[in-house]
Amino acid sequence: METPAQPLTHDIVIVGGGLVGASLGCALAPLIERHGLRVAIIEAAPLPAAPQPAEWQPSFDARASAIAEGSAERFRRLGVWQAMRREAEPIRHIHISERGRLGVTRLDADDVNVQALGHVIPNAWMGQVLHRKLAGLTLDWHCPARVERIAPTPAGHRLALSDGSTLTAGLTVLADGGRSGLKEQLGIPSRAADYDQTALIANVAISEPHRGIAYERFTAEGPMALLPLPGNAMELVWTHPAGEEKARMALADGDFLAALQRAFGDRAGRFTRVGQRYAYPLSLVTAEETVRPGLAVLGNAAHALHPVAGQGFNLALRGVVDLVETLADSLAAGTAIGDMATLGAFDRKRARDRRGVVRFSDGLIRLFGARFPLLPQVRAAGLAGLNLAGPLRRDLARRAMGLER
Secondary structure: OOOOOOOOOEEEEEEOOOHHHHHHHHHOHHHHHHHOOOEEEEOOOOOOOOOOHHHOOOOOOOOEEEEEHHHHHHHHHHOOHHHHHHHOEEEOEEEEEEOOOOOEEEEEHHHHOOOOOEEEEEHHHHHHHHHHHHHOOOOEEEOOOOEEEEEEEOOEEEEEEOOOOEEEEEEEEEOOOOOOOHHHHOOOOEEEEEEEEEEEEEEEEEOOOOOOEEEEEEOOOOEEEEEEEOOOEEEEEEEEEOOOHHHHHHOOHHHHHHHHHHHHOOOOOOEEEEOOOEEEEEEEEEEOOOEEOOEEEOHHHOEEOOHHHOOHHHHHHHHHHHHHHHHHHHHHOOOOOOOHHHHHHHHHHHHHHHHHHHHHHHHHHHHHHOOOOOHHHHHHHHHHHHHHOHHHHHHHHHHHOOOOO
């Protein structure tokens, strides 16, 4: 005899209160108000007390993310962009080059008639803006708390938390970055391709104004990116063959800046200061299932990409918006919120965008990492040709802005 389904405590439970989970909570605001949805967010890390906006001062060491113009438009619809843009530095130009080669591609906001191709925003500021929005919504927080066990039920999933709570949800959304082991508990495998690279990330000061230019530069060691920050500062993403970053991490600041100057050149001016350095191993990870009855997987839990192309969070935010639009249609039709037909429609809607971004990001890294005779000359010619071909350049700019779906 089948055990009766345990009554739902929540319609939606979001596992992870970081940027993706918080964005989803904000995007659900109209559905919470219109349909009285019961929503809970579970976050393992304690949330820092949020200062008032006038008190917030970014640290030179603060990590930041590149937000495509398409993502800025989605934040406008969520009602958070006006506050978020206070600390946003616009990207007006993107400069793509390969060290030792003459070919260069330049993308300009003017090519697509916008003021900016994207923006660079401190992660901490984005988080504070999103959490201030969440504070005005009727939802439940379990923080700090971890999901220790998750199991499917006839009506959705049951989640046992480290704070002693047990939640039952019609729809559970994994937005925890994939580090919690919940996918493994549910038997959801992931495909992983190790790049044998480590990203060294730090903020650097430069001697000249950056003029809103973001740089992507490909070197024999691996790709580099410099993203504009307020003032004469930029965020550096410098990839190294795995293990070789350790020597650079150990360098004194002056020696590190000299090594960076040699690797990048003088195009951005002289590097005058470096902040705290962080190192992360890089791989392409994609979940083999992103939906099941009563379950959706978003963000890095669904797809972890190489950071140089700057596509990961933007791809995740498009997934957030599409999921909420799909749920709105389902609720209007009177369908159960965790219905597989509904979630399958969402997954099919996302599949093309997800595949395209993964192929673009991965292909870019592998193309410039390959070492075959004459390939460097072909890449250089391709960059030069792309710079001369207006329609192709504008198409690439629109993709960088997250406007091609």
